[in-house]
Amino acid sequence: MDTPTIRDVAKKAGVGIGTVSRVLNNSPKVAEKTRQIVQDAINELGFRPNSLARQLPRKTRLRNIGVITQPFIAYQAFAERMRGIQLALYELESQCEMVLYNVRSLEHFDEQLSIILQTATVEGLIVIDLDLSDEQITLLRTSNMPFVGINHFRQRDWPCIGADNVEGGRIAARYLIELGHRQIGYVGDTFKDDFGFQTSAERLKGFREVLDQAHLPLPPEYVRLGVHDYAVAKTLASELLTLPNPPTAIFAMCDLQAFACLDAAREAGLRIPDDLSVIGFDDLEMSHHVGLTTVRQHFERSGQMALRHLLALMHDDPPPPTPQLPALEVVERHTTRRLAD
Amino acid sequence: MDTPTIRDVAKKAGVGIGTVSRVLNNSPKVAEKTRQIVQDAINELGFRPNSLARQLPRKTRLRNIGVITQPFIAYQAFAERMRGIQLALYELESQCEMVLYNVRSLEHFDEQLSIILQTATVEGLIVIDLDLSDEQITLLRTSNMPFVGINHFRQRDWPCIGADNVEGGRIAARYLIELGHRQIGYVGDTFKDDFGFQTSAERLKGFREVLDQAHLPLPPEYVRLGVHDYAVAKTLASELLTLPNPPTAIFAMCDLQAFACLDAAREAGLRIPDDLSVIGFDDLEMSHHVGLTTVRQHFERSGQMALRHLLALMHDDPPPPTPQLPALEVVERHTTRRLAD
DNA sequence: TATTCTGATGGAAGCGATTCCATTGTCTGC
DNA sequence: GCAGACAATGGAATCGCTTCCATCAGAATA
Known part of the structure; x- marks a missing residue:
């Protein structure tokens, strides 16, 4: 048979559909005896009210x-x-x-x-x-x-x-420059991921913009892009660090990749932040524990x-203006340091 | 006015409700000209079909x-x-x-x-x-x-x-005992969290069970419980490590707390795994990167x-038996080591 | 021109509940 | 014993759609 309806229950219990409905909705205006009979019929039929039909007549709908x-x-x-x-x-x-x-x-x-x-x-x-x-x-x-x-x-x-990703890139760049870094590398995702998603490109854009304005070079070999993955990021960072003229700081497009950079630095025998500064982006829970300096965004x-x-x-009829997130900010922890002149 | 219905649209467009419905459902049996008229009426009224009413008459429902x-x-x-x-x-x-x-x-x-x-x-x-x-x-x-x-x-x-948490506790205990550890501490959550949730108690139960069977002591000061939090876990671990007779291994009830233990150990100047073995529970992404030995569960x-x-x-009418997850297993990485006799 | 066919259309009947109103029976109080 | 009040109940109307069947205008065929 088809799934039972309220009418089937009513027939089985020998009552009207109104009464069944009342039982379903815990209405107080049902005699205890009747309620029991209806409840039994419901159980016997394995009846479950249809949620759609249930909402439809209600004035206040989900x-x-x-x-x-x-x-x-x-x-x-x-x-x-x-x-x-x-x-x-x-x-x-x-x-x-x-x-x-x-x-x-x-x-x-x-x-x-x-x-x-x-x-x-x-x-x-x-x-x-x-x-x-x-x-x-x-x-x-x-x-x-x-x-x-x-x-x-x-x-x-x-x-x-x-988050304004372009601005985020700017902020990271400004921060590192302010610390005295002149040779800064970038580790991030390839520009277009599978979802047409361009976070990396945007962050790099802002980053590059500020470097340009400060007349600092960003040679192609300082920009390392790869699939979004810890191991890949680690490799990219290693490549960066074994360059003849390695950067003194790295901006990683996200904290996970920043962790990978720290990992790579450790393996390369570099001390953080003495030999290398690393800044990430996101401010994950782990970043707090690890002491990673990063750009915080508010998920x-x-x-x-x-x-x-x-x-x-x-x-609302007139569409309200799109709200703005609080501004991005650098959370300074222990993976970056000021460069002695 | 109230939210417009299909009837309002029909009236406005000067067509029947059937035609409007056909337009809504991209039916091919509507003249292009009519479709346009209806579409305009829809837009003008800001009409959006009611999803409930829409599903209800359909044979195949979401x-x-x-x-x-x-x-x-x-x-x-x-x-x-x-x-x-x-x-x-x-x-x-x-x-x-x-x-x-x-x-x-x-x-x-x-x-x-x-x-x-x-x-x-x-x-x-x-x-x-x-x-x-x-x-x-x-x-x-x-x-x-x-x-x-x-x-x-x-x-x-x-x-x-x-995951069978009790069994998980047993597995961790067996693993550490097999490595030759005799003094093993536990770091975990207080027994009843805000949600009446007893994971910690269960894992500890299995853990204690195996220790008992092996006639190994688990003194009260070796069992450290606290709110589920990294900082708290770190404190607990520190307490454990500054005991007059500290454990040689720690079983943390979850990987996050295990990270905190590693952190505490580092601060105490202990080398991992030489001076202390740590095993966690969960096998998070980060655990892989950090090289944490842990009990893997399959989220x-x-x-x-x-x-x-x-x-x-x-x-199904006869309820099928509850399926079982694959057995828990230890993922051995670099935070545990065999104790020399 | 008469006949058939076809594509487009209008609208009644339902989907399965809720709700409200009318109805029935019971119980007061006088 | 009877009017009035009240609690419990039955079921029609309704919610806003889809769907199907009947209808109709015009094109195609004879």
Whole structure:
């Protein structure tokens, strides 16, 4: 037989559907005896109310907001953003639930996105660490689906919350220069990862910009790019350190890669920070423990702000201005030091 | 005005509701001209179809499964489990979406759980790192809500996927004893954390059991418990190492605490593994990089298995047996060594 | 011109609940 | 013994869509 409905339960229990509904909703206006009979019928049939049908007639409905992201590679960033989103969800007491999607590739992203738009389970979308093509944006717009991104800073006409990566690169460069470093290397991801994602390129851009302004050279061999991976980063750092004229400082595009740099330095017999300064980007939990100097970005905060902004988009007619994250800042710890002149 | 419905659109466009529906669903049987008119009306009204109403009449419906968990403190564990769940979701091509809840406290858990059961958006529940009270279990059962847990191994009559923590403690103890250690300390969480969660107690139990069997002492001062925190763990480890008769090896209940032990040892001027062996539990990404010897558990796998089992519960009438995770194993790296006799 | 076919369209019937109103029976108090 | 109040109940109307069937205009065929 098909899955039982409330009518089946009513028939089985010999009562009206209204009574069954009342039992389901713990209404006090049901006689204890009747309640028991209905409950028995429910159990016997293994009846479970249909959530859709249940919400539909209610005046106040649950809404869903969707979060779509890469496969959770950057654990802490993922977790903290999620936490931020949930926090804001509770804080605003929005009657919203959060649906999580993830994509394995850009094709899969495309596919998922059309499914999401087609089924429309979700009334708003937060896109994390994924770049939207123009077609996808058009699609979202024609579907009247509000959306906000986390971690993009391309000059696009859609709202994105996230660290300004270019500025982050500038900050790291300024900091190292201020410490007296003149020969600074860069370790980061190849420019376009599988998700069309350009963090590395952006951070390098700001970094290079400041070096240029200070008339400091950034020879090609000082820029080492590779797949996002600890072992790869370690190799890149080793290459950097065995150069005939090695840098005195390294800017790693993220803390994980910075750890790899420290690792490589250790293996090369270099003392940190005496022989080499290393600055990362992110400020992970481990960075605190390891004592890594790094550029702090606010993951949890970005999740929170993204959700708030999305809700605003969903409610307000004139779309509010995209909020800005607090400025990036260097957290100085023990892997960098001032160079004696 | 209220949010527009398909009828408003039909009226505005001067067509029937059937036609509007066809446009919404990209049906080919709509004249291009009509489609345009309808699309304009949709845009003008800012119409967005109601997802509930949309699903309801469909023969094949999306189902939701819920995941409820603590506030994502253990980043990697959280992320990998999520990934496992999503993986299984796609792999099984179940028409399911995943709704994520998180709780801040046990009271909040109770509250959330009743909301979930009351609204029933979700047709199955995965409970991560949270202990269910008997009342909660009864509630879930009477609601006919299938559920499975991740990371519990209490002898309860509900399905839980997760490392056998007691066995994990045994394995660590056996390993260190086999290496010739006779004085082994333990660093872990206080027994009952805010979520009624007893991982530490369980791991210690297995650990103590094996030590007892080997007639090795485990003096009270060798067992150091504290809140789950790096700094706290570091202090605990320091205390352990400054004992008049310090242990030659430490079993830390998780890798993060193991890192703290390494840190403390370094500060105490001890060489690893020459002066002290440290074994952790989890096998985090960083453990690999740091070279930490640890007991490996399979986070992603547990997510996958939990989802599969949940789906089985939702479909099959005779509930299948709870699946078992692959056995725990020690991953030997560079923080432990054999003691010379 | 009469007939058939086809593609486009309108709208009633349902999806499975909630809700409200009408109805029935019980119990007061006079 | 009866009106009025009240608690428990049944079921129609409703939520906002999809879907299917009937209808119709025009093109194609005879």
